[in-house]
Amino acid sequence: MPTKRQMPTVRLRRLAAELxxxxxxxxxxxxxxxxxxxxxxxxxxxxxxARVRPQRRTLIALLNLYEVPEPQRGEILALSQGASTQGWLRPYHSELPEEYTAYISxxxxxxxxRNYESLFIPGLLQTEDYARAVIxxxxxxxxxxxxxxxxxxxVERQAVLAKGDPLHMWAIMDEAALRRVVGGPDVMHEQMRHLATVATDPHMTxxxxxxGAGAHAGMPGSFVLMSFPEVEDPEIIYIDSMAGDLFLEAEADVRRYGAIFDNLRAVALSPDDTSSLIASLAKELQ
Incomplete structure (x- = not known):
């Protein structure tokens, strides 16, 4: 039976970049x-x-060759020791696609x-009934x-928005994501009310x-840009498509998608006007 591929983690990516x-x-x-x-x-x-975590003897051989002194050597060995730990997973997640579990971590x-969606409400903002209907x-x-x-x-992923130091999220959606009646009017009404509530959170935009904006840079598809607390951890881009999930981390890709997101921010309605549109749609669905 083929060996399950090592899923990347933030610490594993940091170790790879340092080596x-x-x-x-x-x-x-x-x-x-x-x-x-x-x-x-x-x-x-x-x-x-970051495809694999090095064995300890392999890592020590590399550190010896590179003449890495203490305390840096000890820090790298400690980083490697925790590099395989997924940041947030439940036992049943082993049955989910590997790329999705990596994304969760x-x-x-x-x-x-920074999340742009063309056809869906972003996953972190979906109600349970909307999520079920979409899936x-x-x-x-x-x-x-x-x-x-x-x-x-x-649903469990959404805990990152309610923890002590919550995830900061900037979500941009095409109007089509709000207009498509997923699961029926009642489900969409509940979803619009939920969006209206989360829009008031200080860590949410x-x-x-x-x-009416016409053609725009997000029309080719959705994407997510993630940034991390440590400056040593480069930003990463996640793209989910019918051809498969894709992670990008090259500096050129990060710059390109960052520029696309900035362009989308400029052509989108303001947060206040967005809230007004959401309230109007909720009223229509009631």
Whole structure:
């Protein structure tokens, strides 16, 4: 049976970035490192791209080669020890898609997210009934058990908005996400009331791109940009599509999607006008 691939975590990404920095700092290629340590270049590539956590003896060999002094050496070893721990997972999440569980872990450790959605209410802002209707519609072949597992995971994820140091969220939606009557008028009425409530939270910013705005930069699809508390942890982009889930972290991609989000902010209704639109839609659905 094939081995389940190591899911990336914030700490694993930080460890990978630090090992890349140390290697380039001593001006060694991966081939040079392999020649000095016997570590396979493919293995080193997987370590430096956060595909796997290095074994302790492998990590020590790398630290020796890079001549890493204390206390930095101890800090890196401690970082590696906790690098495999997913930040927030429940036992049943092992049955969810691997990319989704990785996303859940990143989201739980994020400081802020910028989320654009073209067709859905953002997952963190969905009511339970709306989430259930969406999941049933998007995954028509899923069993009742699978649907309920995903609904439970989606609802539990929302704890990041209510914790002591809540996640800061800036959500932009196309008006189509609000106009599509998912689950029927009653479900959408409840969903609009929920959006009206969360829009008043100080750590939340909601905007809608009105139909009248015409074509805009978000039309190709939805995306999430996540940033983390530590400056050493680079931002990450998550894209969910029918072709599969994708994580991007190259600086060029982060800049590009950041610029797209800024453009969407500019063409969207203001937060106050967005709240007025949500209240109007809730009244229509009542």
């Amino acid at each position: 890349r920095r140390l290697r380039t700092g001593v001006e060694l290629t991966r081939e040079d490192v392999s020649a000095h340590t016997g570590i396979n270049t493919a293995t080193l590539y997987r370590i430096e791209t 990143f989201e739980a450790e994020a400081r802020a997210v 049933k519609g998007v995954l028509p072949m899923a069993s009742t058990r699978e649907v309920e597992q995903r609904v439970q995971a989606r 909601l905007q809608v791109i009105a139909f």
